[in-house]
Every structure is written in structure tokens, then in C-alpha cells.
Amino acid sequence: MAESGNNAVELRDVAKRFGDFVALDRTDLDVPEASFVTFLGPSGCGKTTTLRMIAGLLDPSEGEIRVRGRRVNDVPIYRRNLGLVFQNYALFPHKTIAENVAFGLKYRKVPRSEAADRVREALELVRLPHLGDRRPNQLSGGQQQRVALARAVVIQPDVLLLDEPLSALDANLREEMRIELKRIQRELGIATIFVTHDQSEALAMSDRIVVMRDGVIQQQGTPEEVYNNPRTEFVACFLGHSNVLTGHVSGQEDDTVRVQLNRSGREILARPVEPGKREMGAPYAWSCAPSAFSWPNRTTPTTATWYSMHACAPSTIRARWRATSLRSAMRRCRPSTPLPNAPSRRARTSACACAAATACSSTATRTDIVTNRPQPAADTRPPSHLFYQNRQRRPLLDRAEGIYMHDVEGRSYIDGCSGAMVSNIGHSNPRVLAAMQAQMERATFAYRLQFENDPAETLASRVAGLMPGDLDRVFFVSGGSEAVESCVKLARQYALATGEAQRYKVISRYPSYHGSTLGALALTGYTPMTAPFDPMMTAMPKIPAPTCHLDRDDLSADERGRRYADMLEAEIQRQGPETVLAFIMEPVGGASTGALVAPDSYYPRIREICDRHGILLIHDEVMSGAGRTGRFLASDHWGVTPDMAALSKGFAAGYVPLGAMVASRRVVEPVLSAGGFIHGYTYAGNPLACAAGNAVLDEILDHDLMGNAERTGGYLYAGCRRSPNVSRSSAMSAARVCCWPSNWSPTAPRWSRCRRRPWPLPA
Amino acid sequence: MEPLPPAAMAAARLTDLAFERGLIIYWRRTRGGASGDHVMVCPPLIVTREQVDTIIERLADALQALTTELEMHSQ
Numbered sequence: 001m002a003e004s005g006n007n008a009v010e011l012r013d014v015a016k017r018f019g020d021f022v023a024l025d026r027t028d029l030d031v032p033e034a035s036f037v038t039f040l041g042p043s044g045c046g047k048t049t050t051l052r053m054i055a056g057l058l059d060p061s062e063g064e065i066r067v068r069g070r071r072v073n074d075v076p077i078y079r080r081n082l083g084l085v086f087q088n089y090a091l092f093p094h095k096t097i098a099e100n101v102a103f104g105l106k107y108r109k110v111p112r113s114e115a116a117d118r119v120r121e122a123l124e125l126v127r128l129p130h131l132g133d134r135r136p137n138q139l140s141g142g143q144q145q146r147v148a149l150a151r152a153v154v155i156q157p158d159v160l161l162l163d164e165p166l167s168a169l170d171a172n173l174r175e176e177m178r179i180e181l182k183r184i185q186r187e188l189g190i191a192t193i194f195v196t197h198d199q200s201e202a203l204a205m206s207d208r209i210v211v212m213r214d215g216v217i218q219q220q221g222t223p224e225e226v227y228n229n230p231r232t233e234f235v236a237c238f239l240g241h242s243n244v245l246t247g248h249v250s251g252q253e254d255d256t257v258r259v260q261l262n263r264s265g266r267e268i269l270a271r272p273v274e275p276g277k278r279e280m281g282a283p284y285a286w287s288c289a290p291s292a293f294s295w296p297n298r299t300t301p302t303t304a305t306w307y308s309m310h311a312c313a314p315s316t317i318r319a320r321w322r323a324t325s326l327r328s329a330m331r332r333c334r335p336s337t338p339l340p341n342a343p344s345r346r347a348r349t350s351a352c353a354c355a356a357a358t359a360c361s362s363t364a365t366r367t368d369i370v371t372n373r374p375q376p377a378a379d380t381r382p383p384s385h386l387f388y389q390n391r392q393r394r395p396l397l398d399r400a401e402g403i404y405m406h407d408v409e410g411r412s413y414i415d416g417c418s419g420a421m422v423s424n425i426g427h428s429n430p431r432v433l434a435a436m437q438a439q440m441e442r443a444t445f446a447y448r449l450q451f452e453n454d455p456a457e458t459l460a461s462r463v464a465g466l467m468p469g470d471l472d473r474v475f476f477v478s479g480g481s482e483a484v485e486s487c488v489k490l491a492r493q494y495a496l497a498t499g500e501a502q503r504y505k506v507i508s509r510y511p512s513y514h515g516s517t518l519g520a521l522a523l524t525g526y527t528p529m530t531a532p533f534d535p536m537m538t539a540m541p542k543i544p545a546p547t548c549h550l551d552r553d554d555l556s557a558d559e560r561g562r563r564y565a566d567m568l569e570a571e572i573q574r575q576g577p578e579t580v581l582a583f584i585m586e587p588v589g590g591a592s593t594g595a596l597v598a599p600d601s602y603y604p605r606i607r608e609i610c611d612r613h614g615i616l617l618i619h620d621e622v623m624s625g626a627g628r629t630g631r632f633l634a635s636d637h638w639g640v641t642p643d644m645a646a647l648s649k650g651f652a653a654g655y656v657p658l659g660a661m662v663a664s665r666r667v668v669e670p671v672l673s674a675g676g677f678i679h680g681y682t683y684a685g686n687p688l689a690c691a692a693g694n695a696v697l698d699e700i701l702d703h704d705l706m707g708n709a710e711r712t713g714g715y716l717y718a719g720c721r722r723s724p725n726v727s728r729s730s731a732m733s734a735a736r737v738c739c740w741p742s743n744w745s746p747t748a749p750r751w752s753r754c755r756r757r758p759w760p761l762p763a
Numbered sequence: 764m765e766p767l768p769p770a771a772m773a774a775a776r777l778t779d780l781a782f783e784r785g786l787i788i789y790w791r792r793t794r795g796g797a798s799g800d801h802v803m804v805c806p807p808l809i810v811t812r813e814q815v816d817t818i819i820e821r822l823a824d825a826l827q828a829l830t831t832e833l834e835m836h837s838q
Contacts, residue, residue, distance in 0.1 A: 043795030417789035426807040594801030705808040719819040
């Protein structure tokens, strides 16, 4: 690549490795001044890593990064003069819009009068000049993203870095912002690097597209070049909406090849990009250029242009064609018209689906799998004042009993995941309802600093009896996040009480989920949930979760288990053993890892490492505890006793919000002696919640639900395992099949794209 | 067997297809879907064998529908 003084950014032999993993292979790249360059690729392709290295958020393992000709490898992020916009707007909620935009100027000590002018100009640029006095929470998502953009450009950066800035917006806004972004970039003439996995975004906005995969640039060029002349099959498939047709060469006239399609028998004409003689039935892969594709009849030559890709498997010729033209792909994010031969099988699929699915029956590209979530047809309900993750409406619940839930439209559903692994004893259990009713007639709330209450005392003593080892001190809370934070706070106060104030680091695993309040989030290893809040919390050290099933090595399961456990040892040494307070893990993984079970050797090794360094072991049993895995605690399967355990979810099985921290008296007593546990929640241990908890425990024990979990869980697991559509459901740990009963997780529904066999039902 | 591309959001789609068939399951994405997504099937512990059969049946149906969709989109 030629050296050029006209490049805003240059990468020379830049590579990034995380341990053995190569996130970006040695790469050369130029971003010309005033150009709009898009890094496009699937997750894990290295695009964000590259952007973060340019931004200064990551150091390259080797190579040189230059911004406007100046080497910036050793220049800290705040001296690089780059404008950054992320998917999460990261606006300061307590500052006005103008103050948010002015933040970078203040930091750069720009005089106040000049700053005010520049803020006004920036807000005018993003067409929000009238909203300077508002606060972020008074703005829509699209407006907030414009503010983030104004904040990035107000500092007059050398380069604008945009990391999937549109992916948090809904489809309409996304399209609108796409146009806006491009307009602003053009007006300012700033070199811009845009990271996305959205092909249509890339095609619509870019001057150049850099297609990446597995840390390697597959191809770069103008949108027309990469779209029309994909150099690899990956690029061809990844750009636009590809479909595969199978056929064989049936003839050739000059530069045109006649291809007979296997399924329909129709012939189409194709023009190979690489000229030359094609043998009849010769094995080639084909890619169709998108422009002006039409189905030819036998007398009219097609206007389609076909490109030879490369030799492929000998049995078939595969022809790829694009459903949409480049222009329309650039114009819109979803094709709205049916394809030429919108398959009739589709109609059958939608016919047997309920009304909720009809929204996605009209188009036939892969896009609708992505975007067409079921919407209730013709929803006549008034707008909701409630909001959760998004605007999607859900069926209105009428009632629930046992494992069934019924909506007001009369549809019934099997609660196949107990809500979120909560309703362990089923819905509307008469015994629990009666116990709650009886308690309600006596007292529903008593503040724990004023009264003791029977249900709480009874439940605490019963829980202590079910716990292994010396875990016999119980602290009630109202949910899993609270339980986890209670463990952390108790651990910290234990360190203070025992004269080890320097211990404060809590090591956790990645991926993991320990709760969504800010304290618990600091332990959570789940980037989509933590990223927006990174600046606001002290993220704790993480070690890899023991995802042994993904490893490709010659080690036995037990060897892998020890290897992962020893990563804790290494992290403790890296952090300094005297500063590490605790290690927290889910004995059986939850949402973030899909019921991950480590090899047997992992658990005792972790316990031993913690003991050796005087580090407290916290088991997050919020999802796996209370009988879900066939034992009261999942860790009982391995006979390992933690110093503290967090319980919730199945503990009150959805009847009331209730959770608990159960801790060893060795940990609790010093804290109480040193002045008390400085912590608590208003509803902790209230009599109504504890009465429900007692009744749930009665049901679990009296009906041997843990035993039933083990039996029916094994049966469910066996049934699911027979699926050829589901990969490797056993690898989560064949040895522990029945320890995640009723809670089978196939780790991944990974269907082979070429699989054709039906899914057999259990005998 | 290769995992499906993350952009296909197959686990989310499967969850929707199952929901349409009267079965609620739970999906999540790990590590950006690089090594596949997962769904969890974990009914209340009171579940009976007969009910498990129904769960498997509905899940099978949803999987089949998803397979059909995916095939169609790659055809």
C-alpha cells in the first residue's frame, strides 16, 4: 500500500492478540482524508478491535498506527483528537444537552464564549438547536444519538470514529439517522470510520467498505466493487441478501454460460467474470451480480450477469444471486416486495402459525428473520405507559396455573422456562396461596429493626438446615441482584473486621451474569449489559468461564477443568493476592452461558485456590439453587462448600420477591462483633414474603420436586438430545446430564445450514 | 456443524416460533453469538413426563419451522 500524505489514518502491520487468540491479523489500511470508510463484518471479525486501537482504547500487539501522519501508538486517547460515538450514547443524564456537547471543549479549556458558539453550531448541525436546555431523558433515542454526534464533532476532531452508532435505534430512526450521519460527514469533510455488521448501512453510507472476517480483511473497495465483484464467497454471502440456487452447466455460447437449475429445471444465462471454457457439469461456484436480475424465459436471454467465484464441491454448481439490486439495498434496509419465486412453502409455514406470525410471511429474504419479531396482528390496545427493553407488546396475561399460562385471547402456553427459571413449583399453587392468605390476615410487613417475625425465623432456620458445611447465617433480600451485592458487602466488611482492609477485588468470570444493579453489574461479564455503564463503576477482574466444550485441544475434560481453575490462580497473582477479596461464580451457569457446567475437577480446585490465598468463595446460586438442579444447591453435586451463597428466583418461585444470602458463621461473626453489618433493604425478611418462602419450601420437600427434577429432567434432556438440528447438547457435560434436569440447555441451537432431515420425536 | 451466523438471530426466532406454538422458552446470546446462541428449556419442577412429551413436540415443530425458514433463505 502506497505511503500517502493524504490519509487521515494509516495502519501498518497492525495486529492485536489476546493471549493465543488473534483478534486482528497483521493489517495495512489507509483511511483517506474526508472519506467515509466502513468496517463491515460479523461479530468477532475484528472490526471493533481495530476501531478501538485507532481510538486508543486498546494497544496494538504490533505495528504502527498513524493519525494524520503522526504515530499515535503511545499517545493516550485524550490527546489523539478523535471524535467517538458509540451505540450507547453515554450522555451525562444530569447535564443539559448543551453542557453535554460542551464537555469536550471544557476539557480542552476552550474559552467560554467560543465554546458557546461552537456548541450552538454543533447543535445546529445535528438539527437540534432548540433543545440545548433539555436533559437527555427528555429526548428520544434518535435525538440522543444526534447529541452524541454533536459532542463528538464539536471538538473538531481529526477523525470521527463511529462504533455501531445506529444499532440501538428502531428501524425507521436508523434509516433517518443514516442519511443524517452521511450529510453531517459530508458537510464537515471529516474522515470517518464507521463500524457495523449491517450490510445495508455499509452500502448506503460508505465511500469505501472494508469487509472483515476472523481478524483478516477479506476485501476492500467501493460499495460497487465489493458488491459486484466479491472476491471470496464469504464477501458474496455477507453483503446483501444471498440465496443459493443449485444447477449444472448445460451449455456455453461465447462468454455466456447456460445453467440449468436443479429444482425448477429452468435455464438461466450467466456471464462468468473470468472468461474461459466451462465444461458441461463442471464444478464451479457462481455468484450473480445484483443488478437487473430477472428470470429469463427460454427465448429471452437474461439480463443477469453472473460471476464465476471459485471451484467448489464437485457435486453441484452453486449459483448465488442477490434478491435486491445494489441500488435498492442502498436505499432501504428491508426489502418489502416478495422475491420472484417467493416460495410456496413459506405460505405453509405461516398458515400453521398463529396470527402473531403473519407479519413476517410476506418477504423471503434472510432479513426478516432478523427484524420481523412477532407483533400481535392489529393490536387495538391503547398505548402502554409501561416500558421495558423495547416497545414490543406482549399478550395480556389472564391467569396461570401449574405449568400453563393463559392470555385474555384464550391462548394457552406451556411455561417451558419457568418465566426466567423462577416458577419452580408451578403457578397458583393452592398451598402457597393459602399460606400467604393466612399470613396476610396476621401481618404483611414488619420492619426488621423493630420486630422479629415467625415466618422469617422459621425460614432462616430451615434454609440453614439445607445448607452444606457451616453455612448457617441467613440474610433476606428481595431478589438476586440484592443477594449478590449483599455477599460482596459482607465479604468486604469481613476483610475490614479481620484487619485486611487492602482486600477489595472480587474476581468473576466472563461470560457471567450476577445481576443488573450497578454493584452486581461490576461483577457481571456480559458486555451488552455492562458496556453503557463502564465509566460509572469499577469493573472487577474477570477470568474466562470454563467453556471447555468450545476448546479444541487434546486435553481430557478433567485436565481442561484444572486448566480453567488455574486461570483463577494466575489472575490472583496478577492482581496481587493480598488485594483479592473474593471470587464469585455460578456453579451451573445461567443466562449468559446457557447452563454451563464445568468438569468435575474444576470445583474442588477453585475451592483449594481460594483457601490457599484466604479468598472468600461466593456461589451465585440465584438461578441454579433452590432445587433447580436436583439438589438444593447446584454445588452440592460436587460437595464443595462456598463461604457464601446467593439465592433467589426459585427460592420463592415467583410468589413474592424474595432472595437470601446464606453465609458461614466464620464470616458473619467477626462482622457483627466489629460493629455490625452495614447493609439492608426495606422489605428484607418481611413476614408475607417469608411465609410464601416457607410454603414453597414445603412443596419442594414434601413432593420431592428435586427428585422429580432429576427424573423428568433426564427425560427432557434425552428427548432434546435426539434432535439432529441441535448441536452438541451433550457437551455441556454428559456426566452431569441429570444435574440440570428440567433445565436442559442445548448450549446452542446450531443448525447446519445444509441439514435436511426432519426432527424426530421421542418414542 | 457450524453455528448459524449471528445475524440470523436463530435462537430469537426459535423462541418466537415456539411461543406461537404455545411453548415459552428462554434464549440468550453469548459472546456476540460467535459460537452459537442458546435456548434454555426448564419448565417448573412439577412437570410430568406427558407434559415433557408435549414440550418436545412443540419444540420439534418450532425447530422444523425454523429449519424450513433457514433453508428457504439460503436456497
